[in-house]
Amino acid sequence: QSVLTQPSSVSGAPGQRVSISCSGNSSNIGADFDVHWYQQLPGTAPKLLIFANTKRPSGVADRFSGSKSGTSASLAITGLQAEDEADYYCQSYDRRLSGYVFGAGTKVTVL
Amino acid sequence: QLQLQESGPGQVKPSETLSLTCTVSGGSISSGSYYWGWVRQSPGEGLSWIGSIYYTGSAYYSPSLKSRVTLSVDRSKNQFYLKVTSLTAADTAVYYCARMSDGDFEAVWFGPWGRGTLVTVSS
Numbered sequence: 001q002s003v004l005t006q007p008s009s010v011s012g013a014p015g016q017r018v019s020i021s022c023s024g025n026s027s028n029i030g031a032d033f034d035v036h037w038y039q040q041l042p043g044t045a046p047k048l049l050i051f052a053n054t055k056r057p058s059g060v061a062d063r064f065s066g067s068k069s070g071t072s073a074s075l076a077i078t079g080l081q082a083e084d085e086a087d088y089y090c091q092s093y094d095r096r097l098s099g100y101v102f103g104a105g106t107k108v109t110v111l
Numbered sequence: 112q113l114q115l116q117e118s119g120p121g122q123v124k125p126s127e128t129l130s131l132t133c134t135v136s137g138g139s140i141s142s143g144s145y146y147w148g149w150v151r152q153s154p155g156e157g158l159s160w161i162g163s164i165y166y167t168g169s170a171y172y173s174p175s176l177k178s179r180v181t182l183s184v185d186r187s188k189n190q191f192y193l194k195v196t197s198l199t200a201a202d203t204a205v206y207y208c209a210r211m212s213d214g215d216f217e218a219v220w221f222g223p224w225g226r227g228t229l230v231t232v233s234s
Contacts, residue, residue: 017125032190033217038158038221038222044226046221047222047224051212063179082225091221093218099160099174100219103160
């Protein structure tokens with residue numbers, strides 16, 4: 001059972017907006033620790049997508065955006081494209097577990 | 112461009128010890144204030160942090176694996192290593208190495224990542 005809770009799957013038509021939630025608690029996200037997001041395309045390694053809650057690394061499309069509030073964070077994908085089909089993971093630090101924790105991942109399907 | 116590459120045996124027997132190497136190219140493992148980490152992904156499962164090490168050898172581990180994991184580093188070879196003892200089938204996973212961002216300990220993220228290496232624990 002992952003410490004950070006994500007929906008197992010979300011889907012949308014091309015061009016639509018989808019959002020992925022990442023729910024934590026007072027020992028991780030709620031303790032004001034940053035949330036980071038990764039994209040894992042099929043058969044490949046994870047790739048950093050969003051860091052420090054809202055920041056995009058160089059080369060990441062501005063269709064991807066992150067937000068954080070209270071004990072939760074969200075990743076939004078606008079203008080959904082076929083190439084966005086992947087698994088998405090959130091990550092933070094957990095004070096009680098004394099380590100880095102990941103969500104179980106959300107599979108995004110483009111209809 | 113910084114690149115990381117994992118290497119090691121693809122299959123290990125139960126109760127034995129797994130040793131993996133991460134080779135860093137395109138940059139020095141000793142530069143900056145970066146930690147270097149290991150993350151694994153069991154088949155069909157999510158990501159799980161194993162541990163992280165600084166080029167000086169200072170390491171910290173996931174509490175759930177701490178008793179079985181040892182990290183080490185060789186600056187001359189620009190490599191860092193993972194050792195996991197007393198393997199069981201539950202340790203079957205793709206093992207990734209990654210650079211961790213510098214900055215506050217609790218705020219770091221992982222990237223770039225190696226391509227990963229699948230390790231199967233089976234007799």
